[in-house]
Amino acid sequence: MAGFAPRVQYLAGFRCPLGGLAAGKPRVLCRGAEIFVSTGSELVYVYDQEGNLLTAVFRFPGRVWHLELSALGGVLYVLCAQKGVYCVSLDQASRSVSQDDGDDSDKNDEDSEDGEPPCPVIPVDPDACILPDATLCAFVVLDDILVTLAQGPARWKVQLFRCHRPGEDARPPGQIGEVELSTSSPLPGSLGEPTAPHFLPVLCCVSPPGCSGLCGRMPGSGGFTLERALFGLLFGVDASLLESPVILCGLPDGQLCCVVLKTLVTSRLAPGDPKALVKILHHLEEPVVSIGALRTESSGENVEDTYPDCLVALGRHGRVLAVKASWDEAGDLVPELQEYRLPGPVLCAACGGGSRVYHGTPSDLCVVDLARGGAPQDPVQPDRGPGSLPSLLCPASLSVCGVVTLSVLSEVPEGGTRLLALSARGRLMTCSLDLSSEAPCPTRATVVNAGRKIKELLSGIGTVSERVSSLKKAVDQRNRALVCLNEAVNVSCVLLASREGPGPISCTTATAWSRAQLQDVLTATCRLQNGSSFRLDRGWTWCVQVRTRSRASAPDSAGSATTYAIPVDRLGPGDRREVTLPLGPGEDGAPDLPVTVSCALHYSLREVVGGALAPPDSPEDPSLEGCPPDTLPEQDGVCLPLSEHTVDVLQCLRFPGLAAPPTQAPSPRSPAGDPVDTFLGARLGPGSEPDGPASLQAKFLPPSVATIKVSAGLLRAALGDGRPGVSLGCTTLQWLLAENSALDVVRARLLSSVRGVAPDGTDLHLVVREVTVTHLCAAGPMQAVEIQVESSSLANLCQAHHAVIGRLQRMVVEQAAQSSSPPDLRVQYLHQIQVNHETLLREVQTLRDRLSTDDEASSRTTAERLLQVMERHAEHQVSLSRLCCLWFSVPRARLRATRDCPPPAPACFSDWGCRGTLMATPAGPSR
16 A cells, blocks of 8 residues: 555544534535535534635524535525524625624623633524425535435335525425435434434435536535446436436435436426336445545546446445446446445545545545455466456554544545545544555565564454453453442441331340240240332341340349341341340350340442452452452441340240140240259159248248339320220330230230249339329329339349339330429438438448458347348338338439439339338349
8 A cells, every 4th residue: 555644734623512523423624725524413504615714604593404505696504403404505604704803802702711612603594595304414516406314204205306506596495306215224213303413314415427417516425427328227228318418316224215306307297107217226234324436547538438347335434345347257348336334334435636535534544446456466376357346445544433423525646535524523634645555565574574574463452351351350340349338338328327216127026935855935026127219138147146244143243145147138118127046045054134126227338349359360259358458448248237125034935824624835934954953853852842042032032022112194195095994004014014925914904914934934023003102292192003013033023023123214205205204202311312322331331341351259249230220221111111112203303403413223213122121222224
């Protein structure tokens, strides 16, 4: 191929959309020193090459699809999308611009600051539309004949109109011919409502030598002349004899059709078969981008030989059709047809420079030579003969990318060419090419090196393919990670927005007893319900923590905590998960109560994002070890709490005596005891028991009792009136056992007292009654509810007392938020009772500590003193039992206001007693 020395000169820049100009709509035309530019918008720019400036801008009513120039009258024809064909006189427009230059100078300065073109903008009047038709997609002008291509409901339609120049006649053009083209594929859009085609058709006029139909056309305006031999072979004898121009149509479906112009005009006078007027030359099977002609043989002395002898059509995806006249072996003149394949997609193309075809792709502007094929001639191969087309086209790069429209300006006698181009960035440029036909051809060594380079390129392609595959895998993984993170953010926002109330994603906990390995086991069933519109997928973990408190025997030691992690896999909207966890038994065979069950959702950033941040070159699956150490935060996850549920002894009580006879509940078995005690009990016989501490306490000591008195008004305000005929004591007991499985039986029988079995097998008695409390309210006696807890096990008594106190404290907090007014109580009197009680407790504790260190004589004196203090303590028991009414009726602020003393602890607001022995014990957990 010839050597290249391209020189690019940028002329001007035009506004373009964000993604750049789309191919197929922009146009550039040249008339002398003026260049007409359309970027596909409603503006048409006029650029002066001599002055290097814009001289005018025409604003049309719609987006411009096509431009045509007529040299005879200086007329610009413009096709606007969904509007029609407009006709503008350039001479009148230039005079109007020159008259308005002085008047609009200030306005133009303001427009240039606002992003408008720094030149006069001439709005085109709607009356300039000479052919209004919303279905027009292409047109071509032949003197006073306007040829259009319209998109019909099912077929393309070629129409001929007799048009008038501007100023001659205001009448609309008259139609003088029409024919429909056959289509091999349906047009886009529904029947009767065709939409704008994605690719515009190509329409041009081809004339034989000596025809006067193209005398008024500008170069590069969509028309050319073919030599007589090729013209007759392509379009038939009738077109040659009539010396009629031929309309050549390149359709978006790939068809290449032709219509003889004079035959179409006379068809109205002698109607015949319309299909005989249309001839299909070829089918490219892809949208036609350009149709042109060029000269592949050297020019002779005859003038006729200077016309193009080859017809070229280019498709969108790089398919090229070349047709020229050739001689067969018999000596007959036949058309020689050759198809080629060029790199695509082809955005624009133009024929010029002798036998060269210029075509633009998104990455480059290339040129091919149909006379030499763009490839060196191999001396070993036989010559292809004079006049024949090359078998292969090798494009050469001009190192100009992003060209969307192209036009050949002129040719230099030495073989150079000047191209006018518009880039996708909206930049108008000229490209001067110095093509030397004397450039040396490559030698055989160059061909060998080319083979070696091809192998290297193929190897590089394989490496790039592997790299692309790896990068694609990494991109897909990061996209999936982004989708998961988006879902996680949505779920987090939903949960954080509903922290004050029940959220769409909730977790509930229920307790039950089950039998496993010959012993009773307390279990907690947690249910995770997804009531939101989001999906919990990879990366989410449901965490359930079971936490116990410290034992009374070791108050300084921390309680134990066990966390269960349950992966949440594809928990969609409306789905739920359920898990059952053991809560006991503990070391002594009974559950360590109270137990707190906390549920939370944990989202692992390390699991979801870690692999996406790994380098894509790792041979194995990406893992977190390949991530930079500072990529992820120290906390590699997000924890969202759902619920916290406390399981106390009231929830775990069992009531065998309340079950109906048909469904009699089995008696709960005591926890597994010491094997020695079991052996001694078996040896002593069924009627005897070993004299252990527990049996002695049950035999000789009465059960311990704790009493709590609560204001009846507080309970009525919190629990409501309840059902008619149900006492406040029954309602209170039902409220205390609301989370117990025996609630339905207690509610059905209207019980105010129940006897149950604690988790360790000992009995526990609950009694709720209404009483009257005196000496507490300044207005007189007040109504209260007494809650009595009785058990032979002091530990169970403490646990039940703690459970009741906890419920009452939560009730007081809820009622305080509702601003309920407490009764007028004797606060000073209650405070004095509290101080006296605390003093007695401290003295009792001091005497008990002294008993363990004194000798026998001193111990007797200390014991006597302890009995005296016990007697005084008994006198305060009755007054102390009334403190509960104060705690649950008066806000703590009123107690703090009395002598600036701290409020009493909940442990001091109950009446503790043991029949036969008076004692005061703080109400703490597991004591």
